[in-house]
Amino acid sequence: MAASHSNITVLTSSQAIINGTITPGTIVTDSTTGKITQVHEKVLPPSAFPAGTVYRDYSPKVLMPGLVDAHVHLNEPGWRTEWEGFETGTRAAAFGGVTTVVDMPLNAIPPTTTVENLHLKVAAARGQCWVDVGFYGGVIPGNEKDLKDLVSEGVRGFKCFLIDSGVEEFPAVSTEDVAKAMEELKDQDTVLMFHAEKLPPLSMSVGDAVLHGDAPLAPTGPLDEYLTFLASRPPAFETYALADIIASAPIAPNLPLHIVHLSAIQCLPMLKEAQEKGIKLTAETCFHYLALAAEDIKNGDTRHKCCPPIRERANADGLWDALKDGLITTVVSDHSPCTPNLKVVGGGDFFQAWGGISTVGLGLSVLWTEGKKRGVDLCQISKWTSEETARQVGLLGQKGKIAVGYDADICIFDPESSFKVTTSEMHFKNKITPYEAKVLDGIVCETWLRGKQIYSKDTGFDETAGPLGSLLLEKRQQETVPIATTLSAPVAIEEIKAVNLNAVVSTVEIQQS
Numbered sequence: 001m002a003a004s005h006s007n008i009t010v011l012t013s014s015q016a017i018i019n020g021t022i023t024p025g026t027i028v029t030d031s032t033t034g035k036i037t038q039v040h041e042k043v044l045p046p047s048a049f050p051a052g053t054v055y056r057d058y059s060p061k062v063l064m065p066g067l068v069d070a071h072v073h074l075n076e077p078g079w080r081t082e083w084e085g086f087e088t089g090t091r092a093a094a095f096g097g098v099t100t101v102v103d104m105p106l107n108a109i110p111p112t113t114t115v116e117n118l119h120l121k122v123a124a125a126r127g128q129c130w131v132d133v134g135f136y137g138g139v140i141p142g143n144e145k146d147l148k149d150l151v152s153e154g155v156r157g158f159k160c161f162l163i164d165s166g167v168e169e170f171p172a173v174s175t176e177d178v179a180k181a182m183e184e185l186k187d188q189d190t191v192l193m194f195h196a197e198k199l200p201p202l203s204m205s206v207g208d209a210v211l212h213g214d215a216p217l218a219p220t221g222p223l224d225e226y227l228t229f230l231a232s233r234p235p236a237f238e239t240y241a242l243a244d245i246i247a248s249a250p251i252a253p254n255l256p257l258h259i260v261h262l263s264a265i266q267c268l269p270m271l272k273e274a275q276e277k278g279i280k281l282t283a284e285t286c287f288h289y290l291a292l293a294a295e296d297i298k299n300g301d302t303r304h305k306c307c308p309p310i311r312e313r314a315n316a317d318g319l320w321d322a323l324k325d326g327l328i329t330t331v332v333s334d335h336s337p338c339t340p341n342l343k344v345v346g347g348g349d350f351f352q353a354w355g356g357i358s359t360v361g362l363g364l365s366v367l368w369t370e371g372k373k374r375g376v377d378l379c380q381i382s383k384w385t386s387e388e389t390a391r392q393v394g395l396l397g398q399k400g401k402i403a404v405g406y407d408a409d410i411c412i413f414d415p416e417s418s419f420k421v422t423t424s425e426m427h428f429k430n431k432i433t434p435y436e437a438k439v440l441d442g443i444v445c446e447t448w449l450r451g452k453q454i455y456s457k458d459t460g461f462d463e464t465a466g467p468l469g470s471l472l473l474e475k476r477q478q479e480t481v482p483i484a485t486t487l488s489a490p491v492a493i494e495e496i497k498a499v500n501l502n503a504v505v506s507t508v509e510i511q512q513s
């Protein structure tokens with residue numbers, strides 16, 4: 001009898017993030033269906049479950065939903081697999097309690113701009129992923145007729161650039177191209193996302209500088225000085241792009257629009273006003289815009305180069321406030337690595353170095369380290385990095401929450417410990433990140449994917465089971481109301497055992513063996 005319940009595992013702790021609060025919690029998971037079958041807002045003893053049930057008490061560590069990192073560049077297939085790949089990128093994710101990543105359409109060759117190209121990407125990913133992986137499609141000039149087919153094939157949204165992307169096979173779109181994409185997508189269940197930096201027109205003044213043609217602002221100081229780089233991508237690039245997006249929004253009033261990696265706080269009043277007018281516009285920001293500041297970046301330290309740039313500390317303060325107010329809803333990594341020779345180059349020339357920061361898997365600790373100084377709790381962090389990111393990519397109902405019927409993706413987090421970031425904490429392919437040698441608070445002790453432990457701080461990755469990640473190619477879904485809800489009222493032990501044996505969760509039936 002005992003062996004028949006080996007697919008059921010009970011995770012319990014005096015601290016769990018359930019229904020948006022930290023509470024004692026017990027989570028019953030089924031590794032056969034991969035689902036959470038019961039959630040109790042209290043610590044239940046092993047005797048509450050049938051003999052043979054695996055039972056783990058993690059008190060006082062925090063049981064939280066696995067993170068959904070809605071913005072990573074895994075760069076495979078093609079020659080930039082040297083920069084990152086599915087195996088290493090998703091391993092790094094699992095290390096950091098991230099159980100789902102969504103891969104950006106650019107940097108791989110070919111880019112994910114057609115169904116054929118998506119199929120190549122999916123073939124490259126299969127069997128390599130330690131966590132679940134979804135895919136974005138890309139909008140480039142002239143591919144509007146590919147977009148609906150990409151929706152049908154399960155892309156979780158689309159990204160386009162309003163400025164040079166840094167890679168030639170993924171050109172920027174014009175306002176007219178955006179209009180065409182919006183026409184195609186206006187009745188589709190998807191999201192259109194923008195790299196929202198755009199060059200204002202000729203001789204529009206930007207701060208002290210005046211723009212010339214469509215070239216980015218020419219450097220006005222030494223090329224290895226961070227402030228020279230910062231000044232070359234001013235907030236006006238972001239506000240100008242945002243104004244353009246807002247002006248186009250009426251073309252597709254039902255289509256969700258989303259700003260990726262928002263950096264400049266000057267965008268915030270515009271975002272607020274657009275949302276108040278009923279425009280379906282959301283924004284994400286990144287770990288590095290919240291935790292790093294221009295004042296601290298040493299000249300020549302091109303590990304910090306990304307676009308839009310990391311701005312001053314006062315800017316980070318404003319981004320934190322916008323998160324707390326719910327104006328910005330998500331925080332992602334924008335993990336966009338490259339090889340060291342392209343990142344630290346030309347004696348620290350910010351204009352030659354690749355733009356992109358390696359963070360996947362470090363984000364939870366980065367956010368906790370900075371957030372707790374600012375009075376932020378783990379529930380808020382979890383909302384920004386799990387629940388809301390899952391919603392953003394159409395996975396809410398399946399990912400991003402500890403709730404019955406959801407995938408049993410769990411991160412076990414110890415907020416009281418800290419660690420120094422060394423190469424052994426960097427599981428991404430190229431061990432180069434601005435967080436190197438920094439001490440971060442909060443350690444991910446274990447990561448569980450669909451009811452199975454895939455990573456443990458003590459025993460490492462489960463190499464025997466191998467990468468267990470699935471590719472998320474089913475169509476986007478809205479949140480569904482699970483059949484069973486969290487049980488918070490006192491429940492008799494016999495009743496729990498009965499539920500455990502007979503649980504039917506959403507449409508998935510638990511198999512009895």
Ligand SMILES: NC(=O)NC(NC(N)=O)C(=O)[O-]
Pocket residue numbers: 073106107165166167195261305306307308334336355356357
């Ligand atoms: N080609 C890129 O990976 N670009 C990325 N680069 C950054 N953020 O610096 C991005 O998301 O725009």
Ligand SMILES: [Zn+2]
Pocket residue numbers: 195260261307
């Ligand atoms: Zn971008």
Ligand SMILES: [Zn+2]
Pocket residue numbers: 071073104334335336
């Ligand atoms: Zn990106």
